[in-house]
Amino acid sequence: MKVGLFVPCYIDQFYPNVAKASLKILERSGFDVEFPLDQSCCGQPMVNSGFVKEGEKVSNHFKNVFKDFDYVVGPSGSCVHHLIHHAGIGENEEEPKVFELFTFLSEHSDVPVMTKSFPHKVGFHFSCHALRGLRLGSSSELVEEPHSIVKPFLDAIPDIEWVPLENVDECCGFGGTFSVFESDVSVDMGRRRLEDHQSHGAEYIISMDSSCLMHLEGVSRKQKDGIKFLHLAELIEKVM
């Protein structure tokens, strides 16, 4: 089984630790992982802004880079949602199947063994594309049996205290280029999410998507509220 590690462009440039942690978790779980060096981006920023042709150029490049893999695994619900549902990668039998990191782990492996303590109060931010796009958890709008692909991972972290939230799955306000085209609204939404986490005592905010975290952390640092941010892969790597 040949696994290609997909590292979204902004993770590559700004959050290399998230990629390192993802690689380590995958290797620790016994997978043979390679990071193809020619990869860049999934094309989502263009497509989400209406520039479909421009986005296709980028996703075609993606297809080309990953064409010889059985699986492509990336630590981002958002980019993976785009690759599966908009770029249509995997529809064709010969193409690799694209997975969000924790979905891949839960379908092909066990929850990693975690031994180190993380005695903190932590809020979990479910990114919208992971939740309502990939349906990795139950969304609060739907009347359905509660489910979550990440819960077994969250539950396995020693000594962690997950804080309840007022709005369990409200958007953080990032939304790709929305964050700059609608900057004021985006920041207002971010502040509201931070307030929810903070009022419930969260010291850390954890997510499966670095894009949400980049935005939330940006707002948080500006208002100097002292909250810390980690991608779930980074957190798991810390306690493994």
Added chain:
Amino acid sequence: MTSREIILGKIRKNKPDSIEHPGIPDFSWPGEDPIDRFGVKLSQIGGEVQLVESYTEALQKVDKLEGNVVKYLVSEDRVLNDEEPETTVINGELAVVENAAVFVNVDRLPERFVPFLGERLIVLVQKDKIYKHLHEAYDHLDLNQIGFGIYIAGPSATADIAQILVRGAHGPSKMEVWFYNDRK
């Protein structure tokens, strides 16, 4: 061409290929005491249920109501009063458990505005004309036979000022449903 022809022509040209009507699935759920459940629902929206043995007993109770009462229950009651009443008493056709609504065939009233006047509205409904949900309720109605019919669920209400619930926005501020056992 008339506007009617132009609009219908545009629709014919533009409408998507016909999609089938799904039918109404069976949405029923396991049994519950309908009157009891109705009462809980109605109280949640500011109304109240009373149980009476028979229609005759209900009429006797109505006669004992105090204040300016207008009733439109039997044909002799069809008298209109100029002033806004304190209490209005009318018949209902059926009741719906899931939402505490009663259906009133307003054609049976001397004027259509009757259910919306007064402070307190009392609707008399026969106990076995209570249905689980709206699907069942519509199954027992024929709108073709009715000029104006209405579901009423609780008192008139608004929360348009800062989401604060106020009853008696334009219609009655109190509502009661009296269930009676039989028509005698």
Added chain:
Amino acid sequence: MARVKHAKAAANYIHHSKNPKAQHNAASHLRKKRDREVINVPGWEHLRETASQIKMHTLSNLDKYLEEFERKATQNGVKVHWAQDGNEMNEIVYGILDQHQVPYLVKSKSMLTEECHLNDYLEKRGIDVFDTDLGERIVQLSKETPSHIVVPAMHKTREDISELFHDTMKTEKGNLDAKYLTLAARKDLREKFMNARAALTGVNFGVAETGTVTIATNEGNADLGVNKAPVQIHCMGLEKMVPRQMDLSVFLRLLGRSATGQSITTYSSHYQRPKPGGEMHIVLVDNGRSKHLGMEDFWTALKCIRCGACMNTCPVYRSGGGHSYGYTVPGPIGSIITPARDINQYDDLPFASSLCGSCSDVCPVKIDIHGQLLKWREVIVDHGIVDKSKSIPMKMGSKVLSKPSWYRFAGSIARKVMKQFPGLVSSMVKDWTRGRELPEVPKESFRSWYIKNKKKNDK
């Protein structure tokens, strides 16, 4: 009409309105009430799916059902009118009122007449209009437009309303009691109701099988108006049709719950025939709907039953406020309806969304709202009417990101430049940094680290 600029209007609401949290608080409250109610409805998701299919069935046979509706209503003694646009609707309504020499009209909530600016039209011709829904009355008195389709005065606080009522109805100054204020409005309108000679309502559903117009309200204002006045007029958008009376059972179960978390609204009226000695008119209004029906990717937006749930759930709506959309129907549904009406005026609205998808999941008739928002962006870009501030970075981004060597070069530059000039004055960075810090820049990219530490070991 001027192009709507959502970001600017929303920023103005956030930074300069008296109470920028009013919409958020009220809309969140409604969303929570909705959640508490629907969780107890067995088969809720199945009900949504059924409603969606009934609406698609109806819209795909709309000509047939409208004709059946007209036939039935006419048999019932109702006069049915057809209006191609808002102006024709206004003319028809005015014609009826003028014929009866009616001095004023009592009107219950109707977003269609807001859409067509009926009040203005009538007032210019000497007919006073009294909006009787409390929320609509408030926005009418304050000379504003609704900020929400179900709760029109959602953006106003008790203080605002107390002041407004003091100025317009001489209520006690500074009295903030909602009951006092509500009853003052009731009293103020009572005499208008009692002496009205014509009343007008919107329509929630029209039933083809029975010629019924169904109206859902909580206050009782629509029914009090219509039944006191000898002439009743119902203005109805073409898409409000359902085939049979049984179909109402599906929609009335969804509407109140989705809108305000009520199992059903207080009043759900079914008008089939005029009152004895009275007149009943139904005006069927197109105003762009038949054109919308022909848009392959967008026609399902016409399934909308105007519950407002997508507004309540939408964090963008709650932040920027309803007026920031510049249209009668704001929020996510407004942002997919408006470009179908006029793409040049409303090209900005499909971009006023983070595409979180909450609207689509909350929608009782399962409109793929966020999917359509995304699709509209594509159409707008193809039309070439998108702003340069959006198109230049996208086109450059595409070039860079589809060529690995360019991407590596740009990435290395970006990291260095951001490290040295965190306040870099490009418009996107400026927009980002207004309320946010840029990410802290690491020493090296993952790729560089991988080449140094992993690639070597592998080979």
